[in-house]
Every structure is written in C-alpha cells, then in structure tokens.
Amino acid sequence: MNVIQLHHDLTRIWNNEPGWRGVFSSVSHTTLGKRFMITAAVFFGIGGVLAMLIRAQLATPASAFTGPEVYGQIFTMHGSIMMFLFAIPMLEGFAIYLLPKILGARDLAYPRLTALGWWCYLFGGTIMLLALLGGVAPDAGWFLYPPLSGKEFTPGVNSDVWLLGITFVEISALAAAIEITVTILKFRAANMSLTKMPILAWYLLATAGMMIFGFPPLILGSILLEVERAFGWPFFQPELGGSPLLWQHLFWLFGHPEVYIIFLPAAGALSTIIPVMARTPLIGYGAIVTAVMALAFLSFGLWVHHMFTTGIPHMALGFFSAASVLVAIPTAVQIFAWIGTMWAGRPKFTLPMYYIVGFFVVFVLGGLTGVMLAIVPFDQQVHDTAFVTAHLHYVLVGGFVFPMLAAAYYWMPHVTGRTRVMRVGIAAFWLIFIGFNLTFLQMHLTGLLGMPRRVYTYPVEAGWTLLNLTSSVGAFMQAFGFGLFALDIALQRRLGKPTRRDPWEAETLEWAMPTPPPQYNFASLPTVSSREPLSDNRRIGVDLAAGKGLLGRAIGGRRETLAVDIVTGAPEHVAILPGSSLTPLFTALVFGGFFMSMLLGIYWLAPVFIVGAAVMIWRWVATTGTTHDPGPVDAGNGYYLPTGFAIRGSVGYWGSVLAVAASGTLFASLVFGYFFLWVVAPNWPPPGAFGAYLLEPIIVTAGALLAVVAARLGLRNFDRSRSGAIAAAAGSALAIAGLLAGAIRHLPEPTFHAFAATGWALTGFAVFSCAVGALAQLFVHRRIASGHVIAQRPHELRTAAVWSDYGVGVAVVVAWLLGLSGAAL
Amino acid sequence: MTALIKMVSGLIAWAVSFSVLYALHGLGCALGWTEQAVPGLTQARVVLLVTWILLIAAHGVLLVWLLRSCATQMQRIGVAIGWIGLGATIVTGLPILAISSCV
Secondary structure, rough: HHHHHHHHHHHHHHOOOOOOHHHOOOOOHHHHHHHHHHHHHHHHEEEEEEHHHHHHHHOOOOOOOHHHHHHHHHHHHHHHHHHHHHHHHHHHHHHHHHHHHHHHHHOOOOHHHHHHHHHHHHHHHHHHHHHHHHOOOOOOOOOOOOOOOOOOOOOHHHHHHHHHHHHHHHHHHHHHHHHHHHHHHHHEOOOHHHHHHOOHHHHHHHHHHHHHHHHHHHHHHHHHHHHHHHHHHOOHHHHHHOOOOHHHHHHHHHHHHHHHHHHHHHHHHHHHHHHHHHHOOOOOOOHHHHHHHHHHHHHHHHHHHHHHOOOOEEEEEEEHHHHHHHOOHHHHHHHHHHHHHHHHOOOOOOHHHHHHHHHHHHHHHHHHHHHHHOOHHHHHHHHEEEHHHHHHHHHHHHHHHHHHHHHHHHHHHHHHHHHHHOOOOHHHHHHHHHHHOOOOOHHHHHHHHOOEEOOOOOHHHHHHHHHHHHHHHHHHHHHHHHHHHHHHHHHHHOOOOOOOOOOOOOOOHHOOOOOOOOOOOOOOOOOOOOOOHHHOOHHHHHHOOOOOOOOOOOOOOEEEEEEOOOOOOEEEEEEOOOOOOHHHHHHHHHHHHHHHHHHHHOOHHHHHHHHHHHHHHHHHOOOOOOOOOOEEEEEEEEEOOEEEHHHOOHHHHHHHHHHHHHHHHHHHHHHHHHHHHHEEEEOOOOOOOOOOOOHHHHHHHHHHHHHHHHHHHHHHHHOOOOOOOOHHHHHHHHHHHHHHHHHHHOOOOOOOHHHHHHHHHHHHHHHHHHHHHHHHHHHHHHHHHOOOOOOEEEHHHHHHHHHHHHHHHHHHHHHHHHHHHHHHO | OHHHHHOOOHHHHHHHHHHHHHHHHHHHOOOOOOOOOOOOEEEHHHHHHHHHHHHHHHHHHHHHHHOOOOHHHHHHHHHHHHHHHHHHHHHHHHHHHHHHOOO
16 A cells, blocks of 8 residues: 555544544543543642742731632642642543553544543543632632531532542542553553553553552542531531541541552653663663562552541551652652663763652652651641651652653653753743742741641731741742743743654653644554564664554554553454444533532432433443454454454453452442441440341342353354343343342431431442443343344454442342341341 | 563562551451460561561562563563562561550
8 A cells, every 4th residue: 555545544443533523522541532632731820829829828927918718729729730630630531631642542442431531530630620610619728528528517519629620620530540450451562561661651550450450449538528527427427427537537538549649650651761861771670570569569558657646546547658668669669760770871961851750859859758757656646737747749740740740751752743942941940940949948847847738827926937937939930930931831832943743862662653643543553572672673663664564554443552462562352443423422411411400409310310321331431342244354464363353352341340440449448338337436336236137138139140141152052142231231130129129128227327318329330230230231232132242353352241230249248237237236 | 451460470479468458457356365375476477477478478479470470671670669568578577576565
C-alpha cells in the first residue's frame, strides 16, 4: 500500500468526527487525555484562587476579610478540588494521553469508557462549582467527618453536594483505573514483556491497581453517609449503634493510599525523565519495580495514622505506626536510584531538571516530617495543627506538582510539536519554588506554636502574626509563578517553533511518532527487543511511519491495535476498538440525572435513572462484538492472528474481572463496617430479641447453586448455553427473592438501629449484585440468539459468568451473615 | 496473570497477615481477653503472639517456594518482594511484644 494513502486512511478511520458532533462523540485517548489535563488545570486554578482567599484571610489576626461560614466553604472546596478535581484527574489525563504511546499501541482498551469517565468528571466537578457559586458548597472539611457533616449540624445540601459530586467523579477514577490496568496488561508492543515495559508503565499499573482497591471504601462511605442524611439510616450515629469512627476508617482506607496514588504516577514521570536528562539508563529498574510494588501494598496499612488521637488501643496504633515508618524505605530506594542515575550520567540542566531538583528538596522534607508524624506521641502533639498542613503540602506539592511541572515541560513538545519560546519558565520556577517554601516552611513552626488547622481567625496575642503574614506573601508569590507557567505554556502552544522528532533524545516509544501525534499514534505498530527501542533502532519512527511494523494497513474502516500475552508480550490477537460515539455522553447524563435527583431530594425519580442507566449500559455492550468472524488476519511480519472476538481472554473479560474486584472491595468494606459497628460502636446489641433464621439463606444458597451450575454447563457445552443462561438468571432471581424475604421478615426498620441499617445495606448491595448478574445472563442469552455468541466466540459467556457468579456469591455471604447474626445478638 | 500475582505474593501475604493481626486484636479487646493466660501475658497477647509467629512461618514457606525459581527477572523481583513481605510482617507485628493490648 502507498504510505501516504495509508496515513490518509488511518486518519479517516481514527480521527474524531468533524464539527460539534466530534466534540461530543470523541473517544480518542489523545483528545480525552488532553481534555482531562486541561480541565484539571482549570480546577487547579480555581483551587489556587481559593488558596489565595485562605491566605488573605489568615494574613493578619482578627481579619474582617470573610466570616466563618464562607471560610468553611473556601477551605473545604480548596482541599476537595485539589484532591478530587485536580490531582486524580490530572494523573488520569496524563496516563490516558501517554500510556498507549509509550506502550506502542493505538488507543486504550475501552475508548468509550475513557469518554464516559471524562463526562462524569466534568459533570461532577460542575456540580461542585455551581454549589460554590451558589454559596452552598461543602463546608465540613475535605474529609467531611460526621457528625459535623451529618444532617443535624449541616442541614443544608452542602454535604450532599460533596457526597454526590465526588462519588460522580469517582466513577471516572474507577473507569480510568480499569482502563489503565487492562491496557498495560494487554495493549503493548509485540514482544514487550512486562520487564521490558517502560518504567512508567509499572508505576501506572501499581497506581491503577491501588485505585481499584482504594476508591471503593470511600464510595461506600459516601453512599452510607448520603443514605443516613437522606433517609435517616443511622450508620454514624452512636445513640443508635452507629459510629462516626466508621466514616473515618472508610475515608482513610481510601485517603492514605490516595497520597501514593497521586505520588506514584509523578514518580513514574521522574523515573522516565531523569535518565533522559542524565543521558544514562535508569539505575535499578528491578529495584524500582520492587519498591513501587511495596509502596502500593504497604500504603494500605497506614490509614490509622490519620486517627492516632481517636482513642484506638495502643497496640493497634503500634501496628500502623510501624507500617508508616516502613513505607519510607521503598520511597528512599527510588530517591537513591534517581540520585544514582544522575550521579552516573551527565545531567543537562534544562527546565525539567529545575523542577526535578525542586522536587528533591521539597519532597524529601515532606517525607521526613512524614516519618515524624508516623510516631504516635509526636503525631498526638501536632494533630490538627498547621504542622500537618505544612507536611501534607510538602508531600503533595513536592511529590506531585513539581514532578508534573517537569513532566509538562518534558512532554509539551510531544503534545504541541513546538519548542519553548522564551525563558519565562525559569522565572516561573523560581517564583514557585521560593514562594512555596516561604508559604509552608515556617508553617511547621506555626503549627508547633499551636495554631490549629481550619480556623478562620486568631488573636494577636497568639504570636502567629509574622509567620502567617510571610506564609501569605509566599502564597501570592507562588500564584504569580503558576501564572507565568500558564503563560509560558500558552506561548509555546501558540508561538513555538516546530520541534524535531525526539528532541530530548529519549528512548521510549512515544518519541517514535510524529509530533503532535496523529490520532492513530503509529501507522504501524512496533516490535521491541529491549526497554530502549529508540536506542536499538534510531530509525524506528521512520520505519513505523512507512508501515513496516505490525498492522500497517487500514482494512474496512476498523480501528485495530495489537493485544499481547500478559507476561511475555507475544502477539496474541488483533483488538478491534469502537469508533466515535455519543453513548458515553448520554450515559453520563443519565448518571447525572440520578445524582441530581438525589441532590435535589426528588428521591422517587432516582430509580428511573437507575433503570435508564441499565438500559444505556445494555445498549452500550450490545454494540460490541460481531456476527461475522473474519478469522485469523494478516498482522504483518509473518503474524496471522485471530481477532478479539474469537479468543477466551478478551479485554472485556479482564475489565469485568477488575470491575468485580472493585465491587468486591466495596462489599468487603461493608462487611468490615458491619463487624466494626458490632464490635466497637456503643449501644450494641440493639434492643429487642433476634434469633437465627435459616430458611431464607437456604433459598439463597439454592438459587446460587443453580446460577453457578447452569453457567458452568453453558460454558462446557455450547448447545446448553442458552438454557444455561436462562437458568443462571433464574438462579439469581431466586437468590434475590430469598434475600428480600429474609430482610423483610427478620430485619427491623433500617432507621431503628445501625444493625438494621447495615443489614438492609448488605441486602441492598447483594440484591443489586444479583440483579447485575441476572442481567448479564439475560444479555448473553440474547446474544446467543442473535448469533454474536457462538461456540467459536464464547468470551461473552465467560464474562457473564463472572458477573453472575459474583452476584450470587455476595448473596450467599450476606444471607448467612444476617441469618446467623440474630443468634449472636 | 498468575506470574504477576506470584510476583507480588509476598506483599499479598503481608496484607493478609496485617489484616488478621488487626482484626484479631479488635476482636480480642471486644471480647475482653484481658485475663492472664500465662504469667505476664494476657489472653489477647498470647493469641496475637501465636498468630504472628504462625504468619511469619507461613511467610517463610512462601519465600522458600519463591526461591525455587529465580530464572527470570520477574521471578527475582518476586523473591525480593517475598523478603519484603516477611520483613514487613515482622516489623508491623513488633508492637505485640511490647505495647499494651487493649488500652
């Protein structure tokens, strides 16, 4: 095929639709990655303005700038925006834009899910902003502790805005996490084994895994608190057997891993940029992978260090204190690997290096105060003081903002295809660096002198005036620095000269494509033999552009990319991706309708949107697959590969497995909450007599067995798959009936006591899970009838079995847990 | 996928160990295991101590299993992570030896 014609055809296939429709229907990872990052940058600006308001208020004692009500909204929104609407979406955008490019793929595993994530993020963030403009923004602190955030002390919608808006945004984060994980595992260059992946991919794999297991506890907490506020189910009310500490556990089960979720992608950027700037390979690839995995796991054992003053027994504090100290070791391994790499090389002191040096100074200081805070007696002294504010800013700005600023300058030539035009960036760096340290270094001292967090004023006699004033001066200096940074980026975008390909002489695959990149990334896909493919073949970009790699053709308008074996990277199949679609937008609008009906208290309308969401997801999945299997296709270079429709471990299957893992984490958190309240909360057992019941759990178990066995029969013998799907759905329905019968007959009203509230919550979750499983089986039944699922294309059967097995598994656990609990109460 | 899970099995084992110790501690305090089981040791501490030792032993077994195959870089990373899991379980369990259990 003519090379020019190839590029024309790929452009036609992969480009967004023209005009306004294209704005709404784009599923391109390049477009959506940039949208995520730009939206996150806008939110960073808004959060920054709120920070300026905070510093204006605190610059002088007894300031009349604003009152406590407004100040509560300002600091709550500052923290919430920076954590949920800036940091996480920014890392998502970074990963979405870059991941397929560094892995040698043409797009992410689920392009429409990427689009859904962005719309959910946009709508959820917009709800938060509108509330801020309307003066009803959340005002109970970014961690929204009850009882302050409960109905009694926050009767308005302020807390509801946070709970619903943030949960809406978290759909986006979970979608991105599943997307990133499956993409890394399946969509890589030919022969790119896991240990030949660029180091950034390891960081993003760990981050995405942490998001899958870290976000569900917060989503659960948000649901429980919203249900308590809306319907009076007393999960967090001690007088009725609840406990506000349950919220703290659920929040920080998310909240501490969150710090590393933010840090790891930024550290991945550092591990990518430092070797390029030092002109030498990264030292300790294996040690860094090990350290990243250690961080990913250990960070889940630290959450109680945010709760050292809540009266938890000392030994438990000791467990978490030890883990909190331990986590410094893998962090230090990375720091030393980066220092060693720079030591071994010949560093170029370019603008990204300024920010990298800034990172070292700021993050190491934040890490050291982190170790101090891990020690229980010290933490108890400075808990809820400005010392902690200083520490968290050193960690988060040092560990995320400085590396991402370095990353922005490093990858801007890739995004825009242009070079920087002026030296504005240097001035911006110094303003940010000096301004940051002027703001926060002495804030440690302010905290040690006793100034609490979140106070809107302080007396002259406290002796904090000079420290606060200089902090405010530093904050405004930072603001000018960020303004200059934005100007520098805008100038580069508009006026920069075109850059050559790979201007940094880097080794990773994103530089083997034209800049700015076309929507299809590579005209043909690379095969790699090491972690440094550009070093192995300096002409790789030219060769790929000439169609000499894999899938260097455009057939039938299909969006094709290569899927590989998870471990070895051996080519496995050709994945066919969906094109532009309005479905993600409409699905996000339905989700938005649900959240708005809850926010406005129109509760009868919410179930309508739940049904609407089920319909949208059904239609979404129904547009995948094929009734005509093209058979093995010539992928080039001697590879004949099946399409994704005809293999067992499709990306849809893996996505479902991960979604079930996230849902299972939410379920485990709910079970933890049940036992936590039982064991720790006051006013247990609930008043009244309860006994065990067995009939309903037996019915649920029978339904579960029917569902599991029927699904297995269908998987083993395709001739029985249609009847098997119906039987599996019937089994799920029987389990639902058993669950509802058990709850209606044996549980008190949910408002009666936390026991009843958690019992109903468990039942509701199990019913929902079974319903999803039943719908999955009914869906696959339809697909067999329509010819999409045949013996040679069985993967939807396996995927449906994942959902129905999980649903009835949850049902069995809940049924027996509740059935036997009565005997122990 | 199995290879990837095997690679991080040391840390999965740590996560399980940590959860078991924390849950058992909460349960012991809730059930009032504060009687002296042996001189100087409460029931809660004895249960935690025995569990901790068993968990360390389980880590040791896992490590031996991981050490049997070190041919690839992923397997070697798995061994390193096995050591980390073992060390982390020892360090995070140390408070069992010295700190009051239910106060």
